[in-house]
Amino acid sequence: MSMRRDEALVELSGVTKVYGEGTGMVTGLADVSLRVGAGEFLGIMGPTGGGKTTLINLIGGLDRPTRGTVRVADHQLERAPEDVIRLLRRRHIGVVFQAFNLLPSLSALENVALPLLADGLARRAAEPRARAALEQVHLVERAAARPAELSGGEQQRVALARALIADPMLLLADEPTGCLDTRTGAEMVDLLLRAHRLRGVTIILVTHDERIATACTRTVTVADGAIVADRRRPVGSTAGG
């Protein structure tokens, strides 16, 4: 799957997401449109409950819009079969969650190898790649450790290695520093920037932290289910670059 630099990798058009029914109905997003070009490092900001996570879930195909269209590369996610979306996620979209979401019974190495194993790769072939991915997040010496034996920062680095192992074109990170202290959070942002710079991966990151947002090439602010601000960093002033 290839993309031209000027072509939008992600495009949302008139997207509305409603949760629940009847009197319990809650609008997560209302008529949102957004284009994200290939190679962008987009920060999604805004108050809690404003719709940031809903937006990232829809882009990742973890959820479907009530109305509107969501395109990622050449896939219209709102009408794509579930297994096509999963295939897209498996091969082209990496996801990092705030709560790490590592499997507690597996080692760091096995957790990182999961997407490759899910794609049918043999363990023997997946493990060297998982080891290389752990090396990139400076955690190869902790490969055999279980998540419970890792610090929060280390667990999030394992999650990042897992998200990057399939060499995705798009990385979605939902408050990846939310559970980390300032120093560990900064290390995490450095790793994300490195992945963005060296691999050219498009990153969409949800954050509350203004300092992290300064690392992004563009920020959008989502509040009350709508995009209320969209700012691009002037060329040549990319933080960390």
Next chain:
Amino acid sequence: MAVAGHRAALGDSRGHPVVIIGYDAAVSAAHGARITVINGDERDLLLRVARREGVMVSDTFSRRFGLGPGDTVFLSTPDGERGFPILAVVLDYSVDLGTVVLDASAYREFWGDASVTSYEVWAAPDEDPRALRQRVSERIGYAVPVLTSRDMRAEFDGQLDHAMSIAYATELASGVIALFSVVNFIVVATHDRRREIALWGAIGTSRRTIERILHCEACLVGGLGGLFGVLLGGVTSYLVVRGAVPLVSGWWLEYRFPGSAALLAVPITIAVAAVSAVLPARRAARLPLVEALGTL
């Protein structure tokens, strides 16, 4: 056609009640006896009994009194106590007191009792056993039951089946309970692992792969359960047959491990687990990811 008359009577061995069988050993040896001797040739031993070289005792008797081949059993006769060398031990589940089998002529001579408890009739090779049975019944009167060996086996089998019907019902009930337990286990296990299963989905694992993983796990649990059940059942049944039954009934039953049933048990439990996992696995593979991951 050949006929043997046997006598069974309550006797006494040094103050302990035992059953004495006066057995027409010569005729039985000539036409095929229906007794099972532990460690020995039936025909040869029957001929030795017919020659009054000694007696055979039941395994129940042997265990009750601690006597076996080479020992002597002492029985009270109208003329006083008499010793009989034991030649062999036979399997006999008719009574739990223990039986002593001696030749019918010796019984008649020492106990002065010429009565007969049962006749054993061997049909000629070209004779229809049912027609013979009819003739015997007509001759001696219908008040005396006349059974062919096949009828007798069927009668015993029927009684055994009747006695075991409670066990079969228990077996069926435990099978149904096991089935529901497997379903319950898989439903609970998949529910407890909603977040993990959703994570598989979030990293792109196809629904089919998730179903396959859950199926494999269920089959593994079923297989291990079946294996454990076979091992536990084997040990328990051995303890029942060799421990509880002799203690309660005095019978020493032969223990046979039901190999074919045990071999079938594991694939059956795997199949039950696989079938039980179909719906839970299907449901688990279709979990709403956002809700299950708690990212809302």
